[in-house]
Amino acid sequence: MSSARRVVVTQRFFDEKTIAYLQSQGCEVIIAELPAGKGDGDVPVETLLRWLDGAAGWIVGHARVTRELLTALPQLRVVSRRGVGYERVDVAAIRDLGRVATIAAGGNDATVADQAIGMMLALGRRFREGQANVAQGSLAIPLGTDLYRKTVGVVGVGRIGASVLKRLRAFDAEILIHAPRRDEALMQSGDLQYVDMPTLLALSDYVTLHAPLTAETRFMIRDQTIRLMKPSAFLINTARGGLVEDRHLLEALKSQRLAGAGLDVFMSESDPSYADVTRELAALPNVIAQPHSGASTREGLDRTNWVAAQCVVAVLDGAQPPAQCVVADGRR
Structure with missing residues (x-):
């Protein structure tokens, strides 16, 4: 041949x-x-x-x-x-x-969107901590929080972000969007509003990232922006390592300035000097960590x-x- x-x-x-x-x-x-x-x-x-x-x-x-x-x-x-x-x-x-x-x-739009929603549910309901209790012979209940009627900030509404929006509507969520351009057709579907990034971070109970990695979006989530978020908020990143400064995220989680994080991508994928940071993040009880498997x-x-x-x-x-x-x- x-x-x-x-x-x-x-x-x-x-x-x-x-x-x-x-x-x-x-x-x-x-x-x-x-x-x-x-x-x-x-x-x-x-x-x-x-x-x-x-x-x-x-x-x-x-x-x-x-x-x-x-x-x-x-x-x-x-x-x-x-x-x-x-x-x-x-x-x-x-x-x-x-x-x-x-x-x-x-x-893979639907597949990654499912993972993002799954991470929100697992974090809010503290599935990892509950399973650890059962494995240790305890039936102590870690008190969780709903996704139902929560405010969810979606950063980026391309194909995957739009798929996440569809799923969030089933939870009666209040949806905030931050994106470079307004999609008027999306606006006509109702139940969402475009806001600037500081507003989205300040108001959201869950923040989910679906932006490409560019010079403008690199480290969009870092110490300064994390400080805008509620201590009770959860961060989800199923998009790209590099959108989040993982060292800053680790410090925020350890100091309880954030409630938890769902991470499918990490800085260590492109920068081996972050390998220890990835391991520390994955070891935290309020982190759901996956090996870049969102589409898999x-x-x-x-x-x-x-x-x-x-x-x-x-x-x-x-x-x-x-x-x-x-x-x-x-x-x-």
């Missing part, structure tokens, strides 16, 4: 249906064998280059897609993220070198696999992937 249709997948849990689809489109599918407990973001560049030698398509997770890597892979035509963040992709290099980069838009359900991964594969096939066919999936197209 020609390497012009070779597709390398550097992700786990790539389903048979999607593999069969790629093969039906004339693609040779190679699933990389990732080290135990490691993702493609942990794999040395030399190994990535060996895996991707001769590949035309790459379905990638969290590996850094750099100019140097792309230059060393002249046959690579499309980099398709099984996910929606692309801060680790050198978008300028994609354009300059005539490649295409895509994301799996729409594949069977159904969610099947959907993102499918979208990522369709984007690859479109590019290899010389066609256009869905517009909402295109991050950069250097063919134009």
